[in-house]
Amino acid sequence: MPTTQEIPTASPIGRGTPRIDGPLKVSGAAHYASDFHFPELLYAVPVEATIANGKIRQLDTAAAEKMPGVRAIFHRKNIGKIFRSSAGKGNEGICIERRPAFEDDVVRYYGQYVALAVADTFESAKAAADAVVVTYAKEKPNVEFKLTADHDPDTVETSYGPEKRVQSERGDAAAAFASAPVKLDQTYVTPAETHVPIELQGTTAMWDGDHLTVYEESQAIFNLRSVLAQMFGLPYENVRVITKFVGSGFGSKLWPWTHCPLAVAAARQLGKPVKLVLGRKMTFQAAGHRAHTQQRLRLGATPEGKLVSLQQDYVYERSMLEEYHENCGEATSFHYSVPNLRVHFGRARRNIGTPSDMRGPGAVPGLYATESAMNELADQLKLDLVQFRILNEPKIDEGEGIPFSSRHYVECLQLGAEKFGWSKRNPDVGSMKRDGLTLGWGVAGAAWIATRDDAAANVELRDDGSVRVACGVQDIGTGTYTVLALLTADKTGVPVEKVEVVLGDTMLPHGPVSGGSWATASVVPAVFAAADNAMTALLNAATTTPGSPFENRKQDDLAFKGGRVFVKADGPGGGVPFADLLKRADLRLVTGSGRSEGIFGSKAKPKFSMHSYGCHFAEVTWQPEIARLRVSRVVTVIDGGRIINPLAGRNQIEGAVVMGIGMALLEHTTYDPQNGAPINSNLADYIVAVNADVPKLEVHFLDYPDLELNAIGARGIGEIGLAGIAAAITAATNHATGVRVRELPIRIEDLLKSSVLA
Numbered sequence: 024m025p026t027t028q029e030i031p032t033a034s035p036i037g038r039g040t041p042r043i044d045g046p047l048k049v050s051g052a053a054h055y056a057s058d059f060h061f062p063e064l065l066y067a068v069p070v071e072a073t074i075a076n077g078k079i080r081q082l083d084t085a086a087a088e089k090m091p092g093v094r095a096i097f098h099r100k101n102i103g104k105i106f107r108s109s110a111g112k113g114n115e116g117i118c119i120e121r122r123p124a125f126e127d128d129v130v131r132y133y134g135q136y137v138a139l140a141v142a143d144t145f146e147s148a149k150a151a152a153d154a155v156v157v158t159y160a161k162e163k164p165n166v167e168f169k170l171t172a173d174h175d176p177d178t179v180e181t182s183y184g185p186e187k188r189v190q191s192e193r194g195d196a197a198a199a200f201a202s203a204p205v206k207l208d209q210t211y212v213t214p215a216e217t218h219v220p221i222e223l224q225g226t227t228a229m230w231d232g233d234h235l236t237v238y239e240e241s242q243a244i245f246n247l248r249s250v251l252a253q254m255f256g257l258p259y260e261n262v263r264v265i266t267k268f269v270g271s272g273f274g275s276k277l278w279p280w281t282h283c284p285l286a287v288a289a290a291r292q293l294g295k296p297v298k299l300v301l302g303r304k305m306t307f308q309a310a311g312h313r314a315h316t317q318q319r320l321r322l323g324a325t326p327e328g329k330l331v332s333l334q335q336d337y338v339y340e341r342s343m344l345e346e347y348h349e350n351c352g353e354a355t356s357f358h359y360s361v362p363n364l365r366v367h368f369g370r371a372r373r374n375i376g377t378p379s380d381m382r383g384p385g386a387v388p389g390l391y392a393t394e395s396a397m398n399e400l401a402d403q404l405k406l407d408l409v410q411f412r413i414l415n416e417p418k419i420d421e422g423e424g425i426p427f428s429s430r431h432y433v434e435c436l437q438l439g440a441e442k443f444g445w446s447k448r449n450p451d452v453g454s455m456k457r458d459g460l461t462l463g464w465g466v467a468g469a470a471w472i473a474t475r476d477d478a479a480a481n482v483e484l485r486d487d488g489s490v491r492v493a494c495g496v497q498d499i500g501t502g503t504y505t506v507l508a509l510l511t512a513d514k515t516g517v518p519v520e521k522v523e524v525v526l527g528d529t530m531l532p533h534g535p536v537s538g539g540s541w542a543t544a545s546v547v548p549a550v551f552a553a554a555d556n557a558m559t560a561l562l563n564a565a566t567t568t569p570g571s572p573f574e575n576r577k578q579d580d581l582a583f584k585g586g587r588v589f590v591k592a593d594g595p596g597g598g599v600p601f602a603d604l605l606k607r608a609d610l611r612l613v614t615g616s617g618r619s620e621g622i623f624g625s626k627a628k629p630k631f632s633m634h635s636y637g638c639h640f641a642e643v644t645w646q647p648e649i650a651r652l653r654v655s656r657v658v659t660v661i662d663g664g665r666i667i668n669p670l671a672g673r674n675q676i677e678g679a680v681v682m683g684i685g686m687a688l689l690e691h692t693t694y695d696p697q698n699g700a701p702i703n704s705n706l707a708d709y710i711v712a713v714n715a716d717v718p719k720l721e722v723h724f725l726d727y728p729d730l731e732l733n734a735i736g737a738r739g740i741g742e743i744g745l746a747g748i749a750a751a752i753t754a755a756t757n758h759a760t761g762v763r764v765r766e767l768p769i770r771i772e773d774l775l776k777s778s779v780l781a
């Protein structure tokens with residue numbers, strides 16, 4: 024009999040595990056959506072509008088149609104019917120740009136698709152698309168940068184349902200501000216930012232009678248299935264979406280864009296599989312971006328530094344038809360204690376592609392503004408930036424009037440301060456030096472919603488000692504394959520190497536979206552329930568199979584741990600491997616299904632306010648002689664619940680911090696005022712932070728399980744790392760240079776105003 028020590032019962036949760044899909048990716052064996060090829064596959068290339076406002080007057084396809092290899096040039100008159108789709112409860116049927124391509128002849132943004140060339144090769148399709156001649160009745164586009172809110176009713180429709188424009192209110196914020204002894208009134212601006220995942224968006228669509236299969240790099244395959252069923256009038260079960268690997272998404276792949284149904288319609292019209300992959304420029308025009316925002320913050324405080332009033336009035340841009348809501352007030356109502364508060368928003372229509380979710384939607388621009396205002400007010404009060412925050416720590420969620428499930432924000436700040444060496448900070452501008460460089464130190468806080476989506480999973484225990492777990496969730500590069508393996512290994516005691524993970528297919532049990540940082544939290548209860556049910560089936564077999572060592576035992580007397588079944592009373596020292604029990608019962612495998620209902624979007628008032636928290640301490644170096652500013656060090660502390668895989672977790676936060684450096688210093692999608700085109704729509708001109716911009720990064724997790732969310736206490740960490748970082752960097756910049764930058768990104772022109780220039 025084996026001894027207790029030999030039984031691998033130690034859970035892999037909380038240990039750093041390299042991604043199980045890593046070898047597939049580095050060897051090129053991982054197939055991304057556009058890597059699939061089929062006999063008779065045709066290639067589609069869209070024709071993009073070269074105006075941002077007006078009408079198509081004439082579309083001349085004659086020359087393009089005659090080109091070699093060209094199968095069709097599709098446009099409004101020959102694409103066939105594409106219906107609209109409507110969102111239901113949860114994450115089903117959501118399409119941020121609901122107008123299907125070619126629905127009418129109106130052009131509302133630059134790059135809108137006006138025709139589609141399909142040919143035998145990509146090159147022929149591209150040449151044909153270029154040969155389509157479009158004439159327009161052109162009007163001046165409105166891409167004005169300064170935002171003035173349109174006249175909107177008090178409650179507006181958005182892509183996710185109705186929203187009250189006064190989204191949170193308590194006390195009398197205006198009166199309390201008027202009488203506050205210390206005040207701050209500033210406006211913060213964030214530009215449009217474009218997601219630039221390395222893997223481009225694309226669709227490969229294939230029909231078999233009235234059955235449709237789509238390969239798409241989707242962050243939400245079940246949503247896409249429901250959208251396509253609606254758009255093509257198909258029974259839900261006739262649509263299959265497959266997404267095995269995603270080369271990241273940052274939200275741009277959450278909801279389908281108009282190219283996807285175009286590829287599906289072209290495949291329908293031609294009776295052949297069609298592949299349509301966007302060029303990088305197209306992703307800047309018609310595949311979402313973070314909305315440009317303008318936020319007025321008014322804060323009032325006592326001379327001792329207690330907040331008495333907080334008002335956030337923000338305006339964001341949206342496209343001509345759509346209602347995407349950039350919720351900059353996401354974290355405002357609960358993040359600090361303040362008796363009088365009002366958060367209110369307005370919207371301004373522009374001739375631009377539809378904005379959409381981008382990593383930490385709403386909260387990231389929102390916290391840039393609110394945390395910047397907190398830093399400025401602390402400086403005005405001559406209070407330490409960390410102390411000022413701790414002074415205003417709330418006891419409960421004052422917005423909802425409910426307790427927090429698990430909030431350790433103050434501990435984040437304290438640990439971060441200690442690791443960073445914050446106590447050595449001299450608050451005087453330009454006073455700190457190292458190696459001939461001027462240093463600036465700044466800090467900011469972070470918060471992001473923690474919730475769960477509906478999820479289902481299936482677990483199989485097999486007679487070779489392996490376990491298979493299946494769930495229709497996606498891995499967008501964040502480590503979901505590995506998370507599912509770890510959860511299954513934890514529950515069954517089977518080593519991670521013996522767990523097979525299958526995901527990314529709507530044939531599998533209904534999985535959650537890979538968005539909102541809630542995929543991990545959502546799959547925990549479903550996988551655990553599925554594993555429990557599979558183990559029940561195993562114990563059934565063990566107690567009923569003639570000759571089984573546990574024949575005629577009560578199931579309650581037995582336990583399953585470390586991949587073995589044993590008698591509870593005997594302790595886990597002995598037992599029989601589950602594979603032996605299956606073989607003895609002539610079973611190849613036993614299965615268990617599990618599901619859990621999400622809490623996101625539920626109408627019931629929650630008992631607890633659930634969020635992740637964190638903070639960033641940033642250091643910049645400033646060389647006044649040449650006006651050169653660099654981020655040189657960032658320490659981040661995250662309270663993200665139980666961390667299932669600290670290795671991938673740290674990687675998530677580091678990636679987000681690097682993205683935040685881009686947000687603070689580099690990223691800005693600019694629109695040409697003449698033709699409305701995103702000008703810098705390529706990776707040479709749209710600058711993101713790269714390896715050379717990455718400073719010394721330090722990430723710490725507090726690791727307090729949030730057991731209100733799921734049995735393991737895991738929240739999500741995909742987005743929290745980007746919240747707040749830009750405000751920490753602008754605070755550090757002010758500390759080094761004396762320049763307050765309130766419009767991102769920080770530009771050299773801003774820094775030339777520095778009083779500490781040499």
Ligand code: MOS
Binds near residue numbers: 272273380382
């Ligand atoms: Mo995230 S913006 O929900 O992919």
